[in-house]
Amino acid sequence: MIFTNAKYETDLFTGENDKIIVEIDGVITFVSISEDNWVYKKIKKQVEAGELTIADEE
Amino acid sequence: MSTIKAKAFQHPSATSNNITFNSDGTHTVNAAYPTTSKNLIINGAMNVWQRSANATGVNTSGYHSADRWAHGTDDLLGGPLGTWTQSRSTDVPSAQGFGYSLKMDCTTADASPAADDFLLFQQRIEGQNLQHLLKGTSSAKKVTLSFWVKSNKTGTYIIELYDVDNQRQISKSYTIDSASTWEKKEIIFDGDTNATDVFDNDNNWSLGVNWWLGSGSTYSSGTLNTTWNNNTVANRAVGGVNLGDSTSNEWYITGIQLEVGEQATGFEFEPFEAILTKCQRYYEKSYEYDTALGTVTFNGAYYDEVGGTNYPRIQAHYGVRKRTRVPNTMTIYNPNTGTAGQMYIWDNGTNRNYSLGNTRYTFNSVSTEGQNNAFNLNNRAWGAIHYAADFEI
Numbered sequence: 001m002i003f004t005n006a007k008y009e010t011d012l013f014t015g016e017n018d019k020i021i022v023e024i025d026g027v028i029t030f031v032s033i034s035e036d037n038w039v040y041k042k043i044k045k046q047v048e049a050g051e052l053t054i055a056d057e058e
Numbered sequence: 059m060s061t062i063k064a065k066a067f068q069h070p071s072a073t074s075n076n077i078t079f080n081s082d083g084t085h086t087v088n089a090a091y092p093t094t095s096k097n098l099i100i101n102g103a104m105n106v107w108q109r110s111a112n113a114t115g116v117n118t119s120g121y122h123s124a125d126r127w128a129h130g131t132d133d134l135l136g137g138p139l140g141t142w143t144q145s146r147s148t149d150v151p152s153a154q155g156f157g158y159s160l161k162m163d164c165t166t167a168d169a170s171p172a173a174d175d176f177l178l179f180q181q182r183i184e185g186q187n188l189q190h191l192l193k194g195t196s197s198a199k200k201v202t203l204s205f206w207v208k209s210n211k212t213g214t215y216i217i218e219l220y221d222v223d224n225q226r227q228i229s230k231s232y233t234i235d236s237a238s239t240w241e242k243k244e245i246i247f248d249g250d251t252n253a254t255d256v257f258d259n260d261n262n263w264s265l266g267v268n269w270w271l272g273s274g275s276t277y278s279s280g281t282l283n284t285t286w287n288n289n290t291v292a293n294r295a296v297g298g299v300n301l302g303d304s305t306s307n308e309w310y311i312t313g314i315q316l317e318v319g320e321q322a323t324g325f326e327f328e329p330f331e332a333i334l335t336k337c338q339r340y341y342e343k344s345y346e347y348d349t350a351l352g353t354v355t356f357n358g359a360y361y362d363e364v365g366g367t368n369y370p371r372i373q374a375h376y377g378v379r380k381r382t383r384v385p386n387t388m389t390i391y392n393p394n395t396g397t398a399g400q401m402y403i404w405d406n407g408t409n410r411n412y413s414l415g416n417t418r419y420t421f422n423s424v425s426t427e428g429q430n431n432a433f434n435l436n437n438r439a440w441g442a443i444h445y446a447a448d449f450e451i
Contacts, residue, residue, distance in 0.1 A: 029387050036383065040192070
């Protein structure tokens with residue numbers, strides 16, 4: 001899985017960042033922010049390793 | 059033909075009947091282990107392939123081809139151990155009843171793995187489905203793993219059970235004796251009687267069943283740990299071959315069964331729809347079963363009447379409600395173009411393809427809207443989307 005162009009998205013109801021919009025192998029995908037989510041954990045590892053940056057919502 | 063008349067069968071040392079024959083012609087079996095739903099593995103015969111039946115360029119961890127089967131490799135520390143094609147193969151053991159196997163074909167070799175490199179073929183099992191193993195108690199049960207395997211690369215391979223909740227593990231080795239010949243392997247694992255090391259009773263990942271196909275020294279420099287112990291990384295995969303050392307290498311597997319007890323019983327064959335239903339707890343898509351994501355088609359798409367000035371909205375409810383978690387990932391496709399991150403609107407005779415705006419999803423529904431495109435509420439309009447949702451653990 002190659003992650004590119006990641007940015008947070010705010011939930012309209014709660015006003016919180018509840019997911020990330022990211023291209024996974026070039027496909028635009030929503031990723032839920034949850035420690036039980038194996039994909040989110042991979043993104044988090046790449047962020048911590050300095051290999052990926054998640055932009056704030058525009 | 060003659061009839062044997064008896065009321066029961068009982069082992070000489072037993073204190074109760076093994077089988078009791080009832081006067082109405084029925085019988086009762088005092089089974090030590092489940093005789094149905096005995097297989098803790100889902101899709102062990104490689105029947106269901108919702109994502110892809112031919113995944114190429116596989117060099118990252120995740121789910122690429124057969125449902126429930128993960129490719130495990132090091133995404134960060136050392137890099138992947140080889141690049142692979144995972145495909146659905148009709149090469150199966152003769153006369154065993156299996157229609158497919160999973161084939162791992164090495165397309166880029168890594169003959170000298172870095173210390174942190176590894177390659178796993180893996181299934182993850184929820185803790186709530188493992189409670190009857192009585193792990194972490196004095197009554198912990200043994201389990202038996204059986205499977206059919208074939209490879210041109212003979213030698214010693216490592217298989218591991220990994221307890222994610224307590225960071226404990228046990229490894230065993232098996233050998234592929236004859237090149238390019240189907241062989242059945244049966245491996246018995248002791249129960250883990252170490253007090254309190256129980257599996258969590260929840261819907262998260264508790265047990266990993268790991269076929270090691272190669273590893274660097276980080277995982278193989280110690281002594282193979284063949285009894286349940288707290289994880290010592292260097293003892294997990296000692297002595298195994300490196301399947302990734304040549305692009306000539308391929309590895310097939312099918313007929314995987316993990317069951318309670320110390321005997322491999324016959325494989326539990328299930329109807330396709332039963333396996334698909336189990337798999338859809340972990341992955342679901344709106345496309346037809348054999349249709350690839352991103353295909354231009356309205357077959358299976360969710361339609362909705364469109365409302366909202368400037369922000370046309372579509373809502374879809376999944377057909378299956380078997381989960382208690384929101385999707386890990388949600389991908390939405392435009393049925394009209396096949397493009398991800400888009401929705402389709404039929405706007406009073408005009409085809410419109412809108413990029414997605416605000417999107418919400420729960421465990422059983424998704425709602426999304428197009429970005430501001432001056433959509434007119436008064437028009438006759440309907441919209442459509444496809445989706446793919448991953449719920450894997």
